Amino acid sequence: MEFLLYYLPFIVEGFITTLMMTFIGLAGGFILGILSALGDVYGGKTLKAIINVYVEFFRGSPLIIQLLFFYFTVPAVTGFKWDAFTAGAITLMLNSGAYQKGYFKGAIEAVFKDQLIAAKSLGMTFRQTLLHVILPQVFRIVIPAWTNEYVSLGLSTSALIVIGVRELTNVSKTIAAQTFKPLEVYLIAGLIYFAWIYISLKVIDYIYDKVKIPGLEVSLT
């Protein structure tokens, strides 16, 4: 296992890229997801139609095709060039946003209408109702479903290999080719993915337990 010490910095670097891509995708997807969900629930017909086209495109096509499209096709058509990291990050944000929109929409609809009318009867504006009644419940309700997205997106970052982003899978492939030790290298890579997701899920479970409110457990899955 001596080769491991030599290649460890590359593996760590690849893993850091994987983490960065996951968090960028999740964070961007979070903003896109919540905005799309609000638009879909409270917006007009045109806005709803635009949101639906966006969601259908990203949920209805493979992530690899989306990555190739944003890295090769978009620059070819628009003349606007970007590196693999940027193209990958944007694709993951858009992809995750489409999935997160579904989770947030379900959570928004799980906040019963009677509470919105109660807020109205107190004289609260829609903005106040959104900030103090709808979203605090939505963020709690959505955690279990959102956990799935975290796992799914985290593992999907390995698809970034097709556009050459130096994330964990890509780095592992290079090391395996250079050392002729695919068994060891892919086993280590697999263990890193497993440990990362396992620990993350434990942390999310802990957080969920802390913010859980009696009577507000709603399954969206």
Add this chain to the structure above:
Amino acid sequence: MGIEDSILACRDLWKRYRDLEVLRGIDFEIKKGEIKVIIGPSGSGKSTFLRLLGLLEEPTKGKIYFEGRDVYAENLDLNKIRAKIGFVFQEPSLFRHLTALGNVMLGLRYVLGMKEEEARKRAMETLRLVHLEEWADHYPAQLSGGQQQRVGIARALAMNPDIILFDEPTASLDIELTWEVIDVMKELAEKGITMLVVTHEIAFAKEVADEILFMDKGKILESGPPEQLLKNPKTPRAREFLSRLLGGE
């Protein structure tokens, strides 16, 4: 009595949902300190009438006056008026992510703009009025139906409204829990709080109401003091309804 000296009034109020005419030209007014009770069969438009008066829905036609001012014609800030009209719903409709205290504090903080400590103090005082101070830190799911409804009353009451509208607040409760809520409402009546109550609790109406209104098919068919309307209803429809209601008690 006219619109000028009323807290809440309406003239020729109509509400239509598609082809269904739910309210058909209602005139009504209530003065400060009065308690009026609305009775009537299911589907007579009582709840719709209350929602319109609470400015939770707009009428198809007609005018609503708050403190003598036409709320829709004068371009008034409806949220400010809503804050002065307390509303207690048939279902408690509590905010599920907030404790009893949090439910009562929410409007105080964000609508009346109170500071946290001030809002907390007022909310605790109001919870004490509905005998729930010991349950302040409990979430709605940890409270009984009667307790939830009393939190709903406290939430409306804490805003110090000019009037509170009650839409069958005991309809979803069993007899024991019903009395929990009715007792609190009687205490509010003794404090001189202006109330408009939709209920089938005739004993409550007899005891506290200044006037009972009988609604049927979207109209107020008759109204009068409890002893008159309950004992000698003028219209055959009210007689029939009351004989069934009182006969079933």
